[in-house]
C-alpha cells in the first residue's frame with residue numbers, strides 16, 4: 001500500500017525512490033561557537049574557562065607577522081592562564097611533529113590545547129590533544145587501517161581559532177595527518193576531539209592572499225559537493241541545505257579573491273566553511289568523499305596545498321563520473337549556476353578567479369600516478385581494491401586516469 005493511498009497520482013517530477021528511501025542519521029555537535037568581528041579579543045576570558053595552562057599551536061610566521069600572536073598571548077596571560085608556545089606547523093601536518101607537540105604538552109602539564117591558524121594548524125592541535133594523553137604515536141590512531149587505537153575522553157580539551165575559511169576543522173571531530181615516511185595522508189575521527197570552543201573571527205581572514213582564499217574556498221565546496229553528488233538516498237532537506245552552502249561560496253568567493261578586505265564576503269565564507277565540514281553536512285545522504293581521498297595522495301606525496309590539489313582534480317573527477325550522475329549534475333548546475341552543464345559552469349567559475357592550475361603546474365610528477373592511486377585505495381579502500389566514487393567503484397586504473405586528465 002502506498003503511503004498516499006490508492007487513486008493518488010505520483011507527481012511526475014518526483015523519482016519513485018524519493019518515497020521509498022529511509023532517512024536516518026546520528027547527529028552530535030558539542031562545539032560552542034563564538035562568531036563575529038573582533039571576537040578574538042575574548043580569547044583570554046574563554047581560555048580561563050578552559051584551564052590554567054594552554055599549549056598554543058600555530059604556524060610558521062604569519063601569526064607573528066600580523067601581530068595576532070602577540071595579542072593572543074598577552075590577552076591569555078593577562079587573564080591568568082600560562083602559555084606554552086608550539087610554533088612551526090606547515091601544510092599537511094606531519095605525525096612526527098604532532099608527537100613532538102604532544103610530548104611538550106605532556107611534559108609541561110598543559111591542561112588544554114589551542115590551535116590558531118589554517119586547517120593544518122587546527123588539525124595539528126587536535127592530534128597533539130590526543131598524542132599528549134594516549135600511548136604511542138598519533139599515526140597508530142589513524143582510522144583507515146584495520147587495526148587502530150581508539151581515542152578516549154582523556155584527549156585534552158581543545159579551542160580552535162581559524163584564520164582561513166576552508167577546512168572547517170573548527171567545527172568537527174576529525175584531524176587529517178600525514179606520515180612523512182610513507183607519504184600516506186589520512187584522518188583520525190573521534191567525538192573527543194570536537195573543539196570545546198571555537199572563535200570564528202572573520203577579521204582574522206582579511207589578510208589571506210587571493211590564491212589561498214580561492215583554493216580554500218573550493219575546499220569548502222568540495223566538502224559538501226562530494227556527499228551531495230555521491231548520495232545513495234534522497235533527502236531533500238540535506239540537498240537543499242547543501243545547495244544553499246554552495247551558493248554562498250559561489251557568490252562570496254570571487255568577491256573575497258578580488259578584494260580581500262571585503263569583510264562581508266569573509267563573514268559568509270567563514271560560516272560556510274564551518275558548516276560545510278561539520279557533522280551537519282550531508283546528513284542522511286549516505287554520500288562519500290572520493291575526491292578528497294584522491295587528493296590526499298597528491299598532497300601526501302608532494303606537500304602542495306590541499307585546496308590547490310582539489311582545484312586541479314575537481315573538474316576531471318566530475319567528468320569521469322558524469323555519466324553515472326547526469327541527473328544530479330544537471331540539477332546542481334541549474335540550481336547553482338542556472339546552467340545544465342554544471343561541469344562547464346563550475347570550471348568557468350574557478351578559472352574566472354585565476355586559481356586553476358593543473359597537477360603539472362603544481363609540480364606533481366606523473367611517474368608517481370600509479371603509486372598515488374595504489375596509496376589512495378590502500379588508505380581509503382577499507383580493505384577492498386577500490387574506493388566508492390558516486391555510483392561506481394574507482395579502481396587503480398580509474399584513479400590513475402583522473403590524475404592523467406588533471407595533469
Ligand SMILES: [Fe+2]
Pocket residue numbers: 167219223292306
Ligand atoms: Fe578538505
